[in-house]
Amino acid sequence: MERTEHVTCTFCGCLCDDIAVEHEDGRISSVSRACPNGRAHFLDYASAPHLPRIQGEEVSWEEALAEAARILNAARSPLLYGLSSASTEAIRKAVALADRLGAFVDSTSSVCHGPTGLAMQAVGEPTCTLGEVRSRADLLLFWGCNPAASHPRHFARYSTAAKGRFVPEGRKGRTVIFVDVRLTPGARSADLFLRVDPGCDFEVLTTLRALVREKPLRGTEEACVGGVPLGVLRDVATRLKSCRYGVAFMGMGLTMTRGRDVNVAELFRLVAELNTYTRFSVIPMRGHGNVTGADQVLTWQSGFPFAVSYARGYPRYGPGEFTAVDLLRRGDADAALILASDPAAHFPSRAAARLASIPTVVLDPEESLTARGATVWLPTGKAGIDVSGSAYRMDGVPLRLRPFLAPRRPSDEEVLGWLLEEVAP
């Protein structure tokens, strides 16, 4: 039995890098310090080599790669989708492949934090690292997110309960405010919970901005904005202005509800204005382990974070037009390469039905629903377990992913490199 320390979990954007794993003969037997999601990420991973499949039948790697290249070469309008659970190096190869094919390329950002990218482009993002949050933040504002379920170690490692250099008391030294449409498990431990009426985040954010800037507002202290009494919002505005170092975390309760990017832009404006009075930052709660890396690579390769078309030989940006769900719904993609994601399980039914009707090449360590229905399934290794790579944490800090099992499958990066050689420019 061998024990490896300082393993990085890539299940969610926290990228906890303090995990200890015990393993023997290529099998993981125990995992320490991970949350239940992280434990499943390691323990459910079957590192035994699988053969690739064509239409569900096992074939050799040579046959599978030849068929994958044939599908991509024959397509007039291919789509490359997913990216967010692959290594940064693999994502880079995927974008190069999209460029070579004249394809559309989109990541899972388009169905979670795409609006955050739009807001960032519109008003900028005053941000910081999770290390600064841990060391300095004495006020934490969680808006439209539920870290207790989605990022279970966030509180202990980085935010509410973490003991930091300038917050040695941990939870006692921090004020925690939650804003959501319902009382989530994490919100139960908050100092203040604001229940917002569904779809009214923008109104509440705008009012908070006005109160921070001390604009005169009509109405009594009991009058509600988006379900929150004005007196409560005035109290929140005062707390936000008078903290020493505040950080806002926002999730899909803000990005995927009425207003979307307009909501996020309003939060970014509020955070920027708070810097007139104190120090304040914002960090989006990114879900998939390397979804931040997908945005980074696409931006440095094409200039845009998601929804990119190379169909004219140069990158064009089209949220709502070149986003995977919209392309599939319209029937505009005639083949797809899916990298480390499961759109068949998560896309709206019309987009999923279209995906099932076109030839698909799937690179995924897991035999997901999308992999099971794929024309070609290429079972690759997993970065941070049996292949190497790197990934970006939710705050944009890149981390090296060191494998602790001997590789028994090719990496996504290798497979995409082979395909890149095989497809016609």
Ligand code: SF4
């Ligand atoms: S919080 Fe996220 S990164 Fe950390 S162990 Fe849990 S799933 Fe893994």
